[in-house]
Amino acid sequence: MPKNKKNDIPLPSLSRLLSVYRLLEQLERDNESSVSSSQLGKILGYKADSIRKDISYLGEVGNFGGGYEVQKLKTHISGNLELDKKRKTCVVGLGRLGTAILNYDDLLRNGFIVVAGFDSNINRLETIKTSLELFPAYEITETVRKKGIEIGVIAVPAMAAQETADRLMNGGIKGIINFSPVAIKLKNSVMIRNIDLLGECMLLSTLLTFEENSVK
Amino acid sequence: MPKNKKNDIPLPSLSRLLSVYRLLEQLERDNESSVSSSQLGKILGYKADSIRKDISYLGEVGNFGGGYEVQKLKTHISGNLELDKKRKTCVVGLGRLGTAILNYDDLLRNGFIVVAGFDSNINRLETIKTSLELFPAYEITETVRKKGIEIGVIAVPAMAAQETADRLMNGGIKGIINFSPVAIKLKNSVMIRNIDLLGECMLLSTLLTFEENSVK
DNA sequence: TAATGTGAATCGTTTCACAGCG
DNA sequence: CGCTGTGAAACGATTCACATTA
Numbered sequence: 001m002p003k004n005k006k007n008d009i010p011l012p013s014l015s016r017l018l019s020v021y022r023l024l025e026q027l028e029r030d031n032e033s034s035v036s037s038s039q040l041g042k043i044l045g046y047k048a049d050s051i052r053k054d055i056s057y058l059g060e061v062g063n064f065g066g067g068y069e070v071q072k073l074k075t076h077i078s079g080n081l082e083l084d085k086k087r088k089t090c091v092v093g094l095g096r097l098g099t100a101i102l103n104y105d106d107l108l109r110n111g112f113i114v115v116a117g118f119d120s121n122i123n124r125l126e127t128i129k130t131s132l133e134l135f136p137a138y139e140i141t142e143t144v145r146k147k148g149i150e151i152g153v154i155a156v157p158a159m160a161a162q163e164t165a166d167r168l169m170n171g172g173i174k175g176i177i178n179f180s181p182v183a184i185k186l187k188n189s190v191m192i193r194n195i196d197l198l199g200e201c202m203l204l205s206t207l208l209t210f211e212e213n214s215v216k
Numbered sequence: 217m218p219k220n221k222k223n224d225i226p227l228p229s230l231s232r233l234l235s236v237y238r239l240l241e242q243l244e245r246d247n248e249s250s251v252s253s254s255q256l257g258k259i260l261g262y263k264a265d266s267i268r269k270d271i272s273y274l275g276e277v278g279n280f281g282g283g284y285e286v287q288k289l290k291t292h293i294s295g296n297l298e299l300d301k302k303r304k305t306c307v308v309g310l311g312r313l314g315t316a317i318l319n320y321d322d323l324l325r326n327g328f329i330v331v332a333g334f335d336s337n338i339n340r341l342e343t344i345k346t347s348l349e350l351f352p353a354y355e356i357t358e359t360v361r362k363k364g365i366e367i368g369v370i371a372v373p374a375m376a377a378q379e380t381a382d383r384l385m386n387g388g389i390k391g392i393i394n395f396s397p398v399a400i401k402l403k404n405s406v407m408i409r410n411i412d413l414l415g416e417c418m419l420l421s422t423l424l425t426f427e428e429n430s431v432k
Numbered sequence: 433t434a435a436t437g438t439g440a441a442t443c444g445t446t447t448c449a450c451a452g453c454g
Numbered sequence: 455c456g457c458t459g460t461g462a463a464a465c466g467a468t469t470c471a472c473a474t475t476a
Contacts, residue, residue, distance in 0.1 A: 007426050010467060018418045022397065036435065044399050048435090049469055056437055064475040065434045082425045096319065104398065106414045111421070151420065162335035175420045177413070181238065181259050181322065191423050193416040197393070198322045200409040202234045202299070203227075204367065204391045205327070207407050209298045210223050215328070226445060252457065265447060273457055281456045387435040403462090434476095441470070448463070454456095 006099075013054040017077055019044050020051065024074040036067035086111045088149045092140060092164050093156035094119040094128055097179060101153055102130060115147055120160070140164070144171025153177045230271040235260050236267065240290040252283035256282060302327045304365045308345055308356060308380050309372035310335040315367055318346060331363055336376070347401055356380070360387025369393045370400075 009017075020040055021053040029034060037055070038048035055061065055073070058080040062068045078084060089112045091101050101107075102117055119125055128134060135143050143150070144167075152168040154161055154176060161180035168176060169187045176192045178184055181199060184192060225233075236256055243251060251313055253271070255265035271277065271289070274296040278284045294300060305328045307317050317323075335341055336353040344350060351359050360368070361384075368384040370377055370392060377396035384392060385403045392408045394400055397415060400408060 012467070014422060015415070015419055018415055018422070019399070022415075025401075028428055038435085046430070047469070050249050052468090053438080053468080054438065060437070062436050064436050066476070067435065081422050083422070085421065085425060087424075089417075096312050096316035100316060101413070103312065104413065107417060110418060112417055126298060150424070151417070175424050177416055177420060183239075189427065191427070193420045195413065195416055196414060197317070197320065197411065198326060199231070199234055199238075200369070200393055200411055201305075201323060201328055202326060203231055204393060204407060205301065205303050206230060206234070206299070206364065206408045208298050208303075208391050211302060211405065211407070214223055214355060257439070263447070266445090266469085268458060269446080269460080276459070278458050280458050282454070283457065435474105436476100437474080438472090439470105440472105440476105441468105443468075444466090446465075448461105450460090450462105452457105452459080454458100 002114065008055045009054075013050075014081075016044070016046060016054050017058075017081065020054070021074060021081075021083065022078070023092070024070055026125075027061060027070050028074060031086045032062075033071050034067045034069050035073075037062075059128060084111065086113055087151050088147060089114045089116065089151040089153065090116040090138065090140075090144065090149045090168075091116045091153045092168070093154065094124060095155065097151075098155035099128060099130075101155060102132060112151065113175070115149060116143055118143075120156075122173070137167070140167035141171040144168055144173055150174045151177065153179070155179045158182050225270075225273045228272065229266075229273060232260070232262060232270050232296075233274075233297065236270070237290065237297075237299065239386070240286055240293070243286050244290060249285050250279075250283045250285050251289075253278075255283075278310050300327065302329055302369050304363060305330050305367040305369065306332040306356075306360065306365045306384075307369045307371060308335065308384070309352065309370065309376075309395075310332040310340060310350070311371065314369075314371035315344060315346075317371060318344075318348060328367065331365060332359055334359075336372075349403060353383070356383040357387040360389055366390045367393065369395070371395045372399045 023043060037051040041048040041051045058076060061073055061076045091098050091114060094117050102114060114132060117132055117134045118137050118140050122136050125134045152173045154164050156164050158180050161182050162184060165176060165184045169190055176190060178192055178194045181196050186192060239259060253267045257264040257267045274292060277289055277292045296342050307314050307330060310333050318330060330348060333348055333350045334353050338352050341350045368389045370380050372380050374396050377398050378400060381392060381400045385406055389406060392406060394408055394410045397412050402408060
C-alpha cells in the first residue's frame with residue numbers, strides 16, 4: 001500500500017480545487033488564457049493564499065509573476081485528480097427529485113454515466129419517459145453487481161433510505177450520494193456524501209436567528 | 217450589540233446539534249425516554265465526546281450517570297436555537313428540482329412556509345398544479361418585498377443563478393439556498409448555503425480514486 | 433515588479449482525560 | 455459506578471510573511 005501523497009490533501013482543499021477546475025472550464029469557454037490566484041479567489045469567494053496552497057498540493061504549475069495558464073492549470077488539476085475517470089452511476093427513487101437527477105446533463109459531461117434508475121413503484125417505472133433502463137427496487141443488488149455500478153444516488157423517502165443503501169452495498173457499490181435526511185450505516189469501505197436540504201435550511205435559519213439576536 | 221454566547225458555537229457543532237435534534241424527534245416518536253451521548257453518536261456517526269461538547273454549548277441539561285431525557289434535550293435544543301421560528305420561503309425555478317422542493321413536506325413541518333414559486337417560463341406556471349401562489353420571475357423582487365419572504369431557494373440553471381440571487385437580494389431576502397453549481401456574489405449581510413450535486417459527485421469520485429490508487 | 437510557492441505562525445475544532453455528580 | 459461536562463492537549467486547516475523567480 002504505497003503512501004499516495006495526494007491522499008494528504010485536506011478535504012476542504014480538494015473541494016476548492018474542484019470548484020477551481022469548474023471555473024477554469026468556464027474561463028476556457030470565455031477564451032481567457034491566464035488567471036491569477038487572486039482572481040480565482042475573488043470569483044469563488046476564497047482567499048488567494050488558500051487557492052495557491054491548494055494548487056501547490058498538486059505540484060508547481062504557475063508562472064512566477066504571471067499567474068496560471070488556464071488550459072495548463074485545468075489539465076494539471078484534471079490529471080492529478082484523474083477527473084477524466086468514468087463512473088457508472090444509478091439513481092434510486094424516481095420521484096421528482098430522482099427524475100431531476102436522471103436528467104441532469106452536467107453529470108454525464110463530467111464522467112458520471114447514469115446507467116440505471118430504480119423505483120419501488122412498478123407502475124411509476126412505466127410512466128417515466130427516458131432512454132435509460134429502469135428497474136424495480138428489488139433488483140438493485142443484482143443490477144448493481146451485473147453492471148458494475150460504482151456510485152448510487154439515494155433519492156427515496158427517509159423510511160426507505162437504509163434499506164436502499166443496504167441493497168446498493170450488497171451489490172458492491174463503492175460510493176453513495178444520499179439525499180435522504182437520515183444517517184446511513186455503512187459497510188466497510190463504502191464512501192458517502194450527504195446532501196441534506198432540510199438540514200441546510202435549518203442551519204441557515206439558525207444562523208439568521210443568531211444574526212438577528214446579536215443585532216438587537 | 218450584546219455578544220451572544222451562542223454565536224460562538226462552531227459551525228460543525230451547530231450542524232451536528234441539528235442532526236441530534238432531528239434524531240430526538242425520531243426517538244420521541246419511538247417512545248424512547250432517555251438516551252446517552254454514546255448512543256446518539258453511534259447512530260449519527262460521531263464521537264460521543266463531540267456530541268457532549270456540542271450539547272454543552274447550550275448549557276447543562278443531562279443527568280450525570282443517566283444520559284439525557286429525550287424530551288427535555290429536544291426542548292433544550294429547540295429553545296436555545298429557536299427552532300420554532302417560522303420563515304417565509306420561496307422557490308425560484310420550477311423545473312423538476314424546484315417542484316420537488318415545493319412539495320417537500322418536511323420543510324413545512326420544520327417552520328419553512330413556502331409562500332411563493334417563481335419561474336421565467338410563464339407557460340410553465342400554468343401547468344403546475346399546486347395550491348401555492350406562482351409568479352413570473354420578473355416579479356421576484358416585488359413579491360419578496362411585499363410578502364416579507366426571508367429565505368429563497370435557487371433552483372434555476374447556472375446561467376440564471378446570479379440574476380436570480382440579485383432579484384432576491386433586491387427584495388430584501390435574508391438567506392439563500394443555492395442549488396446551482398456557481399458561486400453567488402452576495403450583498404452585505406445575506407447568508408448562503410450551497411447545495412452542489414455535481415460538486416459532491418466529483419468529490420466522491422475523487423475520494424474513490426485516491427482509495428483505489430492507495431490500495432493498488 | 434508581480435505573482436507563485438511554502439515553511440512558520442495562528443486559529444479553530446476535535447479529542448483526551450478526568451473531575452463532578454446522581 | 456456510569457455518564458455528563460469541561461479545561462487542556464492534540465490535531466488539522468488557514469493565514470501570514472517572505473524568499474523565489476520570470
